[in-house]
Amino acid sequence: MVSIKDVAKAAGVSTATVSRVLSNGEHVRAEVRRRVMEAVEQLDYRPNLVARSLRSQQTNTIGLIVSDIRNPFFTSVSRAVEDTAYEKGFGLFLCNTDENPEKEAIYLNLMRDENVAGVIFSPTRQTAANFASFNAPFPIVIVDRSVGNAEVDVVLLDNVDAAFRLTTHLLEHGYRRIAALCGDMSTTGKERYSGYEKALRTCGLAPLAEQAKFVQPRTEAGYDATMKLLDASQPPDALLTTNSLLAAGALQAIRERGLAIPGDIALVTFDETTWASLVQPPITLIAQPTYEIGQTATELLLKRIADPGRPTRQVILKGRLLERGSSAARRQTAG
Amino acid sequence: MVSIKDVAKAAGVSTATVSRVLSNGEHVRAEVRRRVMEAVEQLDYRPNLVARSLRSQQTNTIGLIVSDIRNPFFTSVSRAVEDTAYEKGFGLFLCNTDENPEKEAIYLNLMRDENVAGVIFSPTRQTAANFASFNAPFPIVIVDRSVGNAEVDVVLLDNVDAAFRLTTHLLEHGYRRIAALCGDMSTTGKERYSGYEKALRTCGLAPLAEQAKFVQPRTEAGYDATMKLLDASQPPDALLTTNSLLAAGALQAIRERGLAIPGDIALVTFDETTWASLVQPPITLIAQPTYEIGQTATELLLKRIADPGRPTRQVILKGRLLERGSSAARRQTAG
DNA sequence: GAATGAATTGTAAACGATTACAATAAACTT
DNA sequence: AAGTTTATTGTAATCGTTTACAATTCATTC
Numbered sequence: 001m002v003s004i005k006d007v008a009k010a011a012g013v014s015t016a017t018v019s020r021v022l023s024n025g026e027h028v029r030a031e032v033r034r035r036v037m038e039a040v041e042q043l044d045y046r047p048n049l050v051a052r053s054l055r056s057q058q059t060n061t062i063g064l065i066v067s068d069i070r071n072p073f074f075t076s077v078s079r080a081v082e083d084t085a086y087e088k089g090f091g092l093f094l095c096n097t098d099e100n101p102e103k104e105a106i107y108l109n110l111m112r113d114e115n116v117a118g119v120i121f122s123p124t125r126q127t128a129a130n131f132a133s134f135n136a137p138f139p140i141v142i143v144d145r146s147v148g149n150a151e152v153d154v155v156l157l158d159n160v161d162a163a164f165r166l167t168t169h170l171l172e173h174g175y176r177r178i179a180a181l182c183g184d185m186s187t188t189g190k191e192r193y194s195g196y197e198k199a200l201r202t203c204g205l206a207p208l209a210e211q212a213k214f215v216q217p218r219t220e221a222g223y224d225a226t227m228k229l230l231d232a233s234q235p236p237d238a239l240l241t242t243n244s245l246l247a248a249g250a251l252q253a254i255r256e257r258g259l260a261i262p263g264d265i266a267l268v269t270f271d272e273t274t275w276a277s278l279v280q281p282p283i284t285l286i287a288q289p290t291y292e293i294g295q296t297a298t299e300l301l302l303k304r305i306a307d308p309g310r311p312t313r314q315v316i317l318k319g320r321l322l323e324r325g326s327s328a329a330r331r332q333t334a335g
Numbered sequence: 336m337v338s339i340k341d342v343a344k345a346a347g348v349s350t351a352t353v354s355r356v357l358s359n360g361e362h363v364r365a366e367v368r369r370r371v372m373e374a375v376e377q378l379d380y381r382p383n384l385v386a387r388s389l390r391s392q393q394t395n396t397i398g399l400i401v402s403d404i405r406n407p408f409f410t411s412v413s414r415a416v417e418d419t420a421y422e423k424g425f426g427l428f429l430c431n432t433d434e435n436p437e438k439e440a441i442y443l444n445l446m447r448d449e450n451v452a453g454v455i456f457s458p459t460r461q462t463a464a465n466f467a468s469f470n471a472p473f474p475i476v477i478v479d480r481s482v483g484n485a486e487v488d489v490v491l492l493d494n495v496d497a498a499f500r501l502t503t504h505l506l507e508h509g510y511r512r513i514a515a516l517c518g519d520m521s522t523t524g525k526e527r528y529s530g531y532e533k534a535l536r537t538c539g540l541a542p543l544a545e546q547a548k549f550v551q552p553r554t555e556a557g558y559d560a561t562m563k564l565l566d567a568s569q570p571p572d573a574l575l576t577t578n579s580l581l582a583a584g585a586l587q588a589i590r591e592r593g594l595a596i597p598g599d600i601a602l603v604t605f606d607e608t609t610w611a612s613l614v615q616p617p618i619t620l621i622a623q624p625t626y627e628i629g630q631t632a633t634e635l636l637l638k639r640i641a642d643p644g645r646p647t648r649q650v651i652l653k654g655r656l657l658e659r660g661s662s663a664a665r666r667q668t669a670g
Numbered sequence: 671g672a673a674t675g676a677a678t679t680g681t682a683a684a685c686g687a688t689t690a691c692a693a694t695a696a697a698c699t700t
Numbered sequence: 701a702a703g704t705t706t707a708t709t710g711t712a713a714t715c716g717t718t719t720a721c722a723a724t725t726c727a728t729t730c
Contacts, residue, residue, distance in 0.1 A: 001472065003686055014710045019688055029708065049448045050388045051686035054715050059385070061428075061449075068414070075410050079403065082431050091445060093396075094429040096417050110426060113384045114396075137336065248609055274583050275610030338716055349680045354718055362678065386716030389685050 002043045010039035022047060053115060062301060063093040063111040063119040065104065067185070067217070072244055072273045073290055074122070077143065080294025081120055088302055090117065099185040099217065101126045112137055118301045120294075123147065124185045139304040141297045146187045153304060155297040155315045159188055162286045162319035163195025163240070166268050169284065169321060170238045171203050174330030175266055179229050179236035180207065181246045183217035192242045192270070211236055215246070222249025230257050230265075237330070238266035244273045247283065266327040270319070281325025288319055337378045345374035357382060388450060397636060398428040398446040398454040400439065402520070402552070407579055407608045408625055409457070412478065415629025416455055423637055425452065434520040434552065436461045447472055453636045455629075458482065459520045474639040478632045481522045488639060490632040490650045494523055497621045497654035498530025498575070501603050504619065504656060505573045506538050509665030510601055514564050514571035515542065516581050518552035527577045527605070546571055550581070557584025565592050565600075572665070573601035579608045582618065601662040605654070616660025623654055 008015045013032060020028050021036040028036075039045070053059045064081050066074040082092045093116060095107040104127045111119050118139040123131065131147040141153040170178050180196045183189035193214070197207050211229065215221040222241060229236055230253060239254075241247040247269035254265060261267050261281055269276070272287040296315055304310060343350045348367060355363050356371040363371075374380070388394045399416050401409040417427045428451060430442040439462045446454050453474040458466065463482040476488040505513050515531045518524035528549075532542050546564065550556040557576060561584060564571055574589075576582040582604035589600060596602050596616055604611070607622040631650055639645060 016710060027708065046444065046448050048450065048686050050385055050450050053385045054389050055688045070410050070414050075405050079405050079431060082429060091449065092429050094417060094427050096414060109381065113381055114426065115385050248613065251613060275613050278583065278586060278610050278614050280615050352679060364678065383716050390718045
């Protein structure tokens with residue numbers, strides 16, 4: 001493997017000069033620069049990034065730590081992150097934590113060991129809670145979740161507002177017994193529950209204790225919880241889930257019980273997916289600007305890497321309510 | 336940041352001894368080992384992986400280069416790769432190429448610069464064709480695609496067989512005018528076309544030229560191509576697509592034209608997705624063992640990293656045909 | 671008890687870049 | 701023309717490890 005020494009020798013200069021040419025080209029005579037570039041071409045020299053990192057104490061890699069890349073929300077965010085990082089000359093390190101605080105800690109440590117330039121992180125509530133006490137040697141941008149009072153860059157949806165609107169939409173369409181299935185590991189689930197509750201209270205309703213559940217953000221958990229709701233003595237007339245995995249499970253359960261959407265029960269959720277619009281009836285949902293979230297988070301991160309002292313920023317984005325068939329207006333009944 | 340020197344000082348030994356304790360613990364007295372470990376604990380020392388990489392000329396990072404992580408097939412594969420790598424103490428570098436040979440080259444070079452231990456790669460046909468000429472300084476395992484005659488580890492589906500079975504399934508269910516939409520950037524698309532054609536010929540049929548199309552593996556392209564097929568003077572009575580993106584586009588088009596599945600046209604495809612089983616009717620498809628593919632590829636890669644001289648292996652997996660409503664038996668007609 | 675060998679530890683040279691500092695040359699000043 | 705800048709280049713230290721080799725200790729053997 002050809003090193004900077006070989007280039008220096010070939011060009012008849014010192015390694016310092018080669019380095020200068022390659023880093024910015026300044027402080028070098030044009031003629032020498034030309035000779036060096038020629039040698040670089042000739043030898044097909046490519047700087048060893050590991051050596052460069054060691055000496056300069058910085059890498060061109062950022063980390064992305066999410067619960068599961070298979071969650072369509074994170075799939076899309078990750079693509080945006082990778083695109084944006086790529087444009088700016090950064091590589092992407094991917095980590096799946098399964099909402100497991102231990103894996104989160106392990107990966108954060110790995111990021112430290114790898115000396116990444118920064119990390120985009122979607123933490124569990126648990127980790128988010130004592131986030132302030134964790135002082136990483138690299139900048140972190142939080143996505144999709146919120147972290148107590150820590151001074152940190154954040155990009156996330158206005159979850160309370162989004163859930164409020166989604167619930168209000170149901171209320172306005174005549175639904176009254178509205179159940180909610182919320183993810184139990186993230187602040188996101190909690191916040192969306194707040195919005196749901198607020199909307200109900202605004203109409204003088206209270207969320208029924210047995211109808212608002214916090215469950216693991218997984219399809220199977222969505223299925224199980226929905227089955228229980230449907231089999232209750234007073235089943236809901238509408239169901240709100242806080243992510244697409246829960247929604248998929250809920251839909252399966254509803255289908256399995258032979259119930260009609262929205263005739264027997266309405267279904268609304270968060271996150272646009274391929275299936276939500278292909279299914280009959282298509283699902284009403286709050287679409288998050290996933291690509292924008294990933295892009296913004298990456299831009300914030302790169303800016304902070306460039307200028308660690310800059311003031312932190314919290315970017316709160318609004319969701320877009322896509323009204324579709326799964327929550328069509330309810331025929332007026334006695335209830 | 337605490338370095339190995341600090342640990343050495345604290346434990347009253349040389350850095351070499353600390354290194355020995357941390358690497359395998361051999362050739363060190365038990366008592367000294369204990370002292371060193373104590374110092375490590377005390378100082379919360381973590382080895383700098385960048386320095387380690389530079390000296391030992393190897394990293395614990397592998398690269399994953401795919402066209403687009405948002406393709407559900409790759410989403411799932413990537414998760415398996417990350418899981419398996421994580422278990423073995425390796426990190427994952429993620430790259431999206433958009434089936435663009437230039438980006439492929441750029442990322443392969445980046446992997447070289449980053450000195451990754453190895454790469455799992457799903458190349459375009461173009462790159463696959465002159466793969467033999469590209470000699471990377473790291474081992475590569477190819478997934479999902481095949482590469483001419485190069486001696487290299489490969490994990491992929493038996494595409495010809497899978498497409499043959501899928502097409503035969505259609506034929507057996509009474510479909511005769513079977514069109515195919517194949518991805519145009521990969522060997523996979525070509526191979527699946529072969530299987531499709533072979534099945535037709537076995538029945539004494541020939542694929543109609545205007546009905547077998549190679550298109551970009553994107554939803555929009557699937558939509559456009561399907562529209563053209565449906566608007567032709569002799570539209571097909573069945574449509575086979577070679578991946579889930581094309582299938583989603585095809586389904587949209589069929590819906591938009593108000594046609595019934597499978598009454599007016601059957602639809603079958605490759606790759607299990609959330610939507611394929613939720614949609615009405617559910618879609619008949621060849622399910623790939625995506626997790627197994629990612630896992631196997633990673634295991635092959637790690638084995639080759641450990642032993643570069645080992646013989647290469649080609650793992651050809653069979654797809655599983657899931658017969659569902661979208662290809663239900665056709666009522667016998669004059670045709 | 672000297673010689674031999676094994677086990678343990680330290681010294682110092684890598685790995686391949688960047689960069690502070692010194693050295694030299696060239697270009698201005700006055 | 702001597703002194704002062706300024707621009708260009710090289711020397712060598714450095715980043716934090718690993719590891720070849722030498723050195724030391726200690727037990728074993730004859």
